[in-house]
Amino acid sequence: MKNIISLLIVSVFISISAEAKEGMWIPILLKKYNIEEMQQMGFKLTAEDIYSVNEACMKDAVVIFGGGCTGELISDEGLLITNHHCGFGAIQKHSSVEHDYLTNGFWAKDKSEELINENLKVTFLKGMKDVTETVLGGLESDTEGRLDSIQNRIDKLVEEATKDSHYSAHIKPFFHGNQYFLFVNEVYKDVRLVGAPPSAIGKFGGDTDNWMWPRHTGDFSLFRIYANKDNEPAEYSKDNVPYKPLKHFPISLKGVKEGDFTMVFGYPGSTEQYVPAVHLKMITEQVNPALIDIRTQKLNIIKKYQETDPAVRIQYATKAARISNSWKRWIGEIKGLDKLNAIDKKEKYEASFQEWANDKDYANMLKDYQSIYKTYGEYKLAYNYLLEVVYRNGMEAVNLSSQFKKLKAAYDKDEIDIDEITKLKTDLEKRLTSFYKDYYKEIDKELTTIVLKMYKENLDERFHPDIYKYIDKKYKGNINKYVEALFSKSIFTNQEVTMAFAKNFSAKDVKKLDKDPAYQLFQSFYKTYGKTIVPKYKKLSAQVKDLNSQYMKAQMEFKSDAVFYPDANFTLRVSYGKVAGYEPKDGVVFKNHTTLNGIIEKDNPDIYDYRVPARLKELYYAKDFGQYESNGTVPVCFVATNHTTGGNSGSPVVNANGELIGVNFDRAWEGVMSDLMFNPEQCRNITLDIRYVLFLIDKFADAGYLLDEMTIVK
Ligand code: ARG
Ligand code: ASP
Numbered sequence: 001m002k003n004i005i006s007l008l009i010v011s012v013f014i015s016i017s018a019e020a021k022e023g024m025w026i027p028i029l030l031k032k033y034n035i036e037e038m039q040q041m042g043f044k045l046t047a048e049d050i051y052s053v054n055e056a057c058m059k060d061a062v063v064i065f066g067g068g069c070t071g072e073l074i075s076d077e078g079l080l081i082t083n084h085h086c087g088f089g090a091i092q093k094h095s096s097v098e099h100d101y102l103t104n105g106f107w108a109k110d111k112s113e114e115l116i117n118e119n120l121k122v123t124f125l126k127g128m129k130d131v132t133e134t135v136l137g138g139l140e141s142d143t144e145g146r147l148d149s150i151q152n153r154i155d156k157l158v159e160e161a162t163k164d165s166h167y168s169a170h171i172k173p174f175f176h177g178n179q180y181f182l183f184v185n186e187v188y189k190d191v192r193l194v195g196a197p198p199s200a201i202g203k204f205g206g207d208t209d210n211w212m213w214p215r216h217t218g219d220f221s222l223f224r225i226y227a228n229k230d231n232e233p234a235e236y237s238k239d240n241v242p243y244k245p246l247k248h249f250p251i252s253l254k255g256v257k258e259g260d261f262t263m264v265f266g267y268p269g270s271t272e273q274y275v276p277a278v279h280l281k282m283i284t285e286q287v288n289p290a291l292i293d294i295r296t297q298k299l300n301i302i303k304k305y306q307e308t309d310p311a312v313r314i315q316y317a318t319k320a321a322r323i324s325n326s327w328k329r330w331i332g333e334i335k336g337l338d339k340l341n342a343i344d345k346k347e348k349y350e351a352s353f354q355e356w357a358n359d360k361d362y363a364n365m366l367k368d369y370q371s372i373y374k375t376y377g378e379y380k381l382a383y384n385y386l387l388e389v390v391y392r393n394g395m396e397a398v399n400l401s402s403q404f405k406k407l408k409a410a411y412d413k414d415e416i417d418i419d420e421i422t423k424l425k426t427d428l429e430k431r432l433t434s435f436y437k438d439y440y441k442e443i444d445k446e447l448t449t450i451v452l453k454m455y456k457e458n459l460d461e462r463f464h465p466d467i468y469k470y471i472d473k474k475y476k477g478n479i480n481k482y483v484e485a486l487f488s489k490s491i492f493t494n495q496e497v498t499m500a501f502a503k504n505f506s507a508k509d510v511k512k513l514d515k516d517p518a519y520q521l522f523q524s525f526y527k528t529y530g531k532t533i534v535p536k537y538k539k540l541s542a543q544v545k546d547l548n549s550q551y552m553k554a555q556m557e558f559k560s561d562a563v564f565y566p567d568a569n570f571t572l573r574v575s576y577g578k579v580a581g582y583e584p585k586d587g588v589v590f591k592n593h594t595t596l597n598g599i600i601e602k603d604n605p606d607i608y609d610y611r612v613p614a615r616l617k618e619l620y621y622a623k624d625f626g627q628y629e630s631n632g633t634v635p636v637c638f639v640a641t642n643h644t645t646g647g648n649s650g651s652p653v654v655n656a657n658g659e660l661i662g663v664n665f666d667r668a669w670e671g672v673m674s675d676l677m678f679n680p681e682q683c684r685n686i687t688l689d690i691r692y693v694l695f696l697i698d699k700f701a702d703a704g705y706l707l708d709e710m711t712i713v714k
Pocket of ligand 1: 085206207210211321322324325646649665666667
């Protein structure tokens with residue numbers, strides 16, 4: 001097996017400035033590939049301080065927070081910090097019009113006031129190991145039953161790794177299946193909400209400033225991990241005690257300046273650094289423009305209602321943020337790739353690759369990509385477009401109706417199992433309650449209308465479900481009229497009726513469900529999804545995956561003396577770089593830091609995203625900055641050159657001494673194409689300065705008692 005080496009496709013084309021360092025590196029391989037360079041850049045610790053098998057180290061203070069974020073321990077009593085947008089779901093669930101923690105913030109005055117979160121967990125990495133030999137040894141790419149053999153070996157390794165312990169384990173492919181690593185984890189399930197600033201701080205700038213620099217978002221929230229008396233994971237119990245971590249981060253008040261070393265340690269989700277030019281073409285010309293359009297429409301509708309009704313604002317806050325986040329990133333990504341001439345660069349690289357590959361097994365690889373991507377693009381678009389229409393806040397009531405499928409199936413059985421039905425009903429009622437808490441019929445009606453129209457216009461007829469024929473026949477193709485009728489006839493647009501329907505559901509209601517227009521609409525799309533789209537899309541995806549695996553291997557042979565880093569795959573990684581401003585466009589220079597002054601500058605009571613809380617303004621005008629002051633103000637955010645992506649949110653950002661200087665939460669607009677191609681001149685991660693966090697806890701929230709348990713370095 002080839003060594004792990006970093007490819008840096010881009011470095012072939014762009015001269016890298018001293019500050020920039022592309023790559024998301026594997027913790028157990030730092031010693032081999034990175035630590036020397038890190039130390040040259042200023043890092044004062046060792047590779048073992050970051051990751052060690054036997055000693056307490058930084059990795060013991062980093063967790064997966066929930067399902068898609070990172071968090072870090074900041075006290076020896078299990079106190080954890082992550083982003084506000086990562087804790088958002090939990091904060092929102094505890095919020096109502098009476099207790100509006102989103103608007104007002106929340107601060108537990110002591111441990112007894114901390115709020116329990118059902119289904120929130122944090123995951124510690126206990127250890128990782130290269131298991132490539134065991135997984136792949138003796139298997140050639142054409143060995144019969146190869147995939148099954150791999151799966152069997154993986155299952156066995158996982159079983160061995162977790163025998164006689166409460167740990168969990170999984171194995172993940174790296175370098176598109178050319179390497180495999182085993183991860184052993186410990187999952188804690190009692191995680192309580194300790195504090196969150198008001199959204200006007202934690203989400204300051206909202207979707208307007210999202211993905212942008214200069215930034216002023218106080219994007220953090222605090223939680224506490226609880227354990228049983230043996231410090232082990234346990235379900236919630238009032239007898240649980242604060243978890244004692246092996247390690248927590250000391251916090252530095254010293255701040256950072258241009259050129260200072262920074263390191264991000266967290267869980268980047270997914271990148272596609274090694275794909276061919278046709279892939280970039282598909283994304284930038286075919287798939288993403290269509291997805292951007294449909295989301296633009298959804299957002300316009302939701303925004304319109306949010307602006308007139310505060311209750312609707314709360315109801316649709318999470319949904320709108322979710323829709324908007326990828327939407328905005330896709331737009332930036334297309335711009336960034338374009339400015340970088342990314343397709344052109346990949347094509348030039350591919351020309352030299354081809355020359356090298358001509359007399360090898362890899363000779364036809366790029367041609368194979370070309371031929372498969374024609375169809376792959378069509379199906380990828382159809383697949384994602386259908387998800388946008390049916391599932392991802394496209395048609396809410398219609399999607400909800402599908403929740404009754406299991407109940408229906410339970411009655412379709414020859415022998416009816418009453419226990420099963422009772423359980424299904426209880427689950428369903430819970431789900432319905434949480435659905436309707438955030439449901440607004442008028443929005444859904446407009447959404448349903450627009451997505452049905454767009455689907456018809458933008459996808460080829462072979463992907464149209466039968467329902468369109470029905471609409472043509474019964475409503476002369478008038479989608480407005482059809483949706484109007486659906487919303488007045490379907491039971492699912494009415495909470496009380498639906499709740500009662502679930503509660504009293506019996507055999508005779510199966511027919512009623514089948515006849516409901518929302519359910520019929522769902523079924524019609526579902527049939528297209530299951531019959532026309534998914535089978536073919538899956539087959540094509542598997543072929544592409546296989547090609548990617550071979551192409552990765554080939555590229556590593558082609559550039560055999562380069563050092564490659566693996567694409568992100570939501571495993572723990574190290575990114576390192578330096579604090580650095582940048583030039584977003586001709587004639588403009590961005591500084592590396594923002595301050596409280598900028599928050600006051602943006603203050604505008606007429607714009608929801610820019611309403612600064614009165615208390616924060618008071619502190620500003622009284623210059624009551626305490627020990628968090630720097631140059632007559634309070635630092636708020638900074639940018640650096642660390643290579644990060646989605647999932648890195650909430651990651652610790654540490655200085656040369658390994659002290660926490662901030663919490664990672666975003667990337668700058670000009671560089672969001674870094675998932676596909678990194679540009680050291682433009683790619684910046686955005687970090688919340690820890691001094692602003694402490695200032696808010698101490699001065700703004702008057703929750704200074706929380707600082708007592710932290711280790712603060714002055
Ligand atoms: N862009 C950041 C990330 O991808 C923050 C997202 C949450 N904020 C928002 N305004 N939607 O996670
Ligand atoms: N905001 C992202 C996250 O939630 C981070 C990024 O994409 O840079 O993980």
